[in-house]
Amino acid sequence: MTPRIIPVELFDLVVFGATGVLSQRKLLPALFHRDLQGQIPPGSRIIGCSRRTLSREDFTAFARKAIEDHVPASERPDDVMGRFLERLSYVTADAAQDAGWADLAQTLKPEADRVRVFYLAVGPDLFGPLCEKLASFDLVTPRTRVVIEKPLGKSGASARALNEAIGRVVSEPQVYRIDHYLGKETVQNLMALRFANALFEPVWNSGHVDHVQITVAETLGVEGRAGYYDTAGALRDMVQNHMLQLLCLVAMEPPTSTAANALRDEKLKVLKALKPITGDGVQNLTVRGQYRAGAANGGAVKGYLEELGSASSKTETFVAIKAEIANWRWSGVPFYLRTGKRLPSRVSEIVVTFKPIPHSVFDGQAGPIAPNRLVIRLQPDEGVKLWLMIKDPGPGGMRLSYVPLDMSFADAFNVRNPDAYERLLMDVVRGNQALFMRRDEVEAAWEWIDPILESWSASAEIPKQYTAGTWGPSAAVALIERDGRTWYEDHDLD
Numbered sequence: 001m002t003p004r005i006i007p008v009e010l011f012d013l014v015v016f017g018a019t020g021v022l023s024q025r026k027l028l029p030a031l032f033h034r035d036l037q038g039q040i041p042p043g044s045r046i047i048g049c050s051r052r053t054l055s056r057e058d059f060t061a062f063a064r065k066a067i068e069d070h071v072p073a074s075e076r077p078d079d080v081m082g083r084f085l086e087r088l089s090y091v092t093a094d095a096a097q098d099a100g101w102a103d104l105a106q107t108l109k110p111e112a113d114r115v116r117v118f119y120l121a122v123g124p125d126l127f128g129p130l131c132e133k134l135a136s137f138d139l140v141t142p143r144t145r146v147v148i149e150k151p152l153g154k155s156g157a158s159a160r161a162l163n164e165a166i167g168r169v170v171s172e173p174q175v176y177r178i179d180h181y182l183g184k185e186t187v188q189n190l191m192a193l194r195f196a197n198a199l200f201e202p203v204w205n206s207g208h209v210d211h212v213q214i215t216v217a218e219t220l221g222v223e224g225r226a227g228y229y230d231t232a233g234a235l236r237d238m239v240q241n242h243m244l245q246l247l248c249l250v251a252m253e254p255p256t257s258t259a260a261n262a263l264r265d266e267k268l269k270v271l272k273a274l275k276p277i278t279g280d281g282v283q284n285l286t287v288r289g290q291y292r293a294g295a296a297n298g299g300a301v302k303g304y305l306e307e308l309g310s311a312s313s314k315t316e317t318f319v320a321i322k323a324e325i326a327n328w329r330w331s332g333v334p335f336y337l338r339t340g341k342r343l344p345s346r347v348s349e350i351v352v353t354f355k356p357i358p359h360s361v362f363d364g365q366a367g368p369i370a371p372n373r374l375v376i377r378l379q380p381d382e383g384v385k386l387w388l389m390i391k392d393p394g395p396g397g398m399r400l401s402y403v404p405l406d407m408s409f410a411d412a413f414n415v416r417n418p419d420a421y422e423r424l425l426m427d428v429v430r431g432n433q434a435l436f437m438r439r440d441e442v443e444a445a446w447e448w449i450d451p452i453l454e455s456w457s458a459s460a461e462i463p464k465q466y467t468a469g470t471w472g473p474s475a476a477v478a479l480i481e482r483d484g485r486t487w488y489e490d491h492d493l494d
């Protein structure tokens with residue numbers, strides 16, 4: 001299948017933090033890929049900006065290396081590389097000083113009518129100061145968009161403060177808060193699955209769904225990010241954003257359209273309907289863990305504290321939560337969430353388990369009848385599996401087997417899966433906010449997370465230890481097994 005390109009308008013993109021890790025690993029390779037696909041109009045410019053004093057040549061050398069490191073050789077023909085590097089320029093500017101800003105203004109001025117994107121690929125403490133500089137050097141035009149990404153605060157209060165600082169300079173329709181999970185192909189497929197098929201919607205409720213599991217498991221540890229990670233932990237790093245966004249897409253009511261606010265209104269209702277987890281609830285409904293040394297990715301790995309180089313830390317590298325949504329559709333249906341680092345495999349999936357059949361017409365020799373399950377695999381091996389009971393083929397009476405209707409997207413569509421940033425960056429240029437979080441969503445997510453964080457930090461307990469390469473602490477197994485259910489593990493069923 002040939003990928004389709006939706007043309008975008010001519011744009012100027014200024015990347016603050018242009019020499020940082022996000023720019024190097026994600027933004028430059030994603031922009032290069034879009035250029036390769038012919039989506040970036042001739043004349044569009046990418047302006048790197050950071051505190052470091054670099055020449056244009058230094059920056060293009062940095063960009064070339066970033067692309068060589070992150071784009072396979074077969075996908076970077078010389079002519080496209082040349083064309084891409086031609087688009088780049090560089091300005092040295094610092095959020096704390098005025099030097100350099102006039103140069104940036106000068107560079108942008110001749111193209112004041114273009115779509116203008118400021119990507120703040122920097123720490124959140126710089127969001128406010130950078131926005132002030134944009135205002136004081138008069139860089140915000142009506143077609144300006146500002147892109148930020150997590151950590152969007154450490155709590156509800158700090159998220160509100162960030163939002164206010166940005167809101168003083170640009171209006172909400174100009175702010176693009178990235179949650180890269182929303183740019184993943186399969187996450188968008190969730191919407192196609194739910195709203196482009198008539199099959200699921202009638203059974204997508206507490207009358208038919210027993211429970212939902214959302215797992216985002218990683219084999220990696222903190223990979224040199226221990227400094228950031230130790231101030232965040234899995235709840236802030238993964239649950240407040242990615243996992244709650246996934247939960248919203250599973251649980252929301254059908255929006256009236258895919259218009260940004262129609263979608264975001266529905267997600268917000270889900271976040272507001274999450275049952276607060278407070279007091280004893282935190283003890284009973286949440287589990288936090290921290291990995292100790294073990295084996296992962298085929299070799300021995302250090303424990304979290306050793307990676308951190310510290311004798312103690314209460315930061316969790318694993319979380320499991322039993323969440324509930326207090327609304328008509330989902331009342332009584334648990335949503336079990338779990339995420340962690342140094343787990344046995346890298347897998348992100350959503351599993352919707354339906355209720356058992358009300359009565360079996362088969363006799364004992366047919367064997368047990370398992371409930372239907374719909375498994376949406378986000379990564380790797382993106383696809384959808386629907387587990388069904390069927391008759392075992394051949395003679396020998398009526399014996400039943402549990403087998404999946406299995407659709408792997410790689411097999412069904414022979415097309416490269418674009419990185420989430422490719423889509424998200426082009427959506428920013430197009431002015432489509434559907435896959436970006438609105439201010440009220442972020443704040444509502446924090447409102448649910450805050451009491452859990454507060455209770456953990458007030459408690460003398462430390463996270464439960466788990467050995468690297470295992471599925472987290474045994475308390476996470478107990479969390480779901482207490483309810484007579486088990487975590488879904490595909491290899492058990494295959």
Ligand code: BG6
Nearest residue numbers: 150180218220237238242348379
């Ligand atoms: C990031 C987290 O947002 O998501 C990382 O900060 C995590 O800790 C990453 O590893 C996971 O993203 P992906 O796309 O690899 O599933």
